[in-house]
Amino acid sequence: MLCATVTFLPACDNKEEVGAEIDLTAAPSYPKFNRPTLTSGSKVFQASMPTEGALSEDTAIEVTASRPSKKNNKNKKEDLIIGKTLKTGMSLELVLSTLGIPQSIRINRGTEPQSDSISVEYLNHGLRIHALTQSSTVEELEVLPEFKGEFIEGAKIGSNFFELIESFGIPESKDSFIAKYPEKGMYIFLKNDTMISVKLFSKNSKILDHKLLIN
Secondary structure: OEEEEEEEEOOOOOOOEEEEEEEEEEOOOOOOOOOOOOOOOOEEEEEEEEOOOOOOOOOEEEEEOOOOOHHHHHHHHHHOEEOOOEOOOOEHHHHHHHHOOOOEEEEEOOOOHHHOEEEEEEOOOOEEEEEEOOOOEOOEEEEOOOOOOEEOOOOOOOOEHHHHHHHHOOOOEEOOOEEEEHHHOEEEEEEOOEEEEEEEEOOOOOOHHHHHHHO
16 A cells, blocks of 8 residues: 655745655555655655745645556556445545556645645546545545546446436436536536536535535
8 A cells, every 4th residue: 555745845935946745655554644654665756836926825736656557557447436446535545555656646725724635646547536635535536538437326438318317317407518416426527418527526525626516
């Protein structure tokens, strides 16, 4: 099992750069995602960004990690089932254990510390995982058009609207672009009545995407 830690290094003045480090380490038997035990085999990836003035509320800092092998990716893609192997509410540690090293980790600064969030990207799997920085569980699971797995109910990317009804039931509301299942925390994005992407949220999620979709 792997743990990832992002550490920001302060700049001396506004003209310098602020650095960010990501440490990918083997987790102990009682891991805590925010404070993993570092080992001599830790790998550190460097990233930096200019700090001309204070960080704004929509500032995002991206750290890119090495990609897992294509052979391993292929095997994992075949096994991914939304609602079974991957679901909202699961721990970020379990995501790392299931999917391996992410392609990138993006820190999104909010208007207050409680709304800061982290996006863990697995674009090779067609997935983007979101969590609040003060939490260690998945708040949002974003299923992208490239996702090759399926939902536990049977639907897949590319399923038509009638297949979606068979899998999930009749949505609470629908227009030409989105079918909403707020009781499931699920929002299905459509093109020509075909599912092209999905956003799933944990119950009462405080992440910004959820607030925008329920309003």
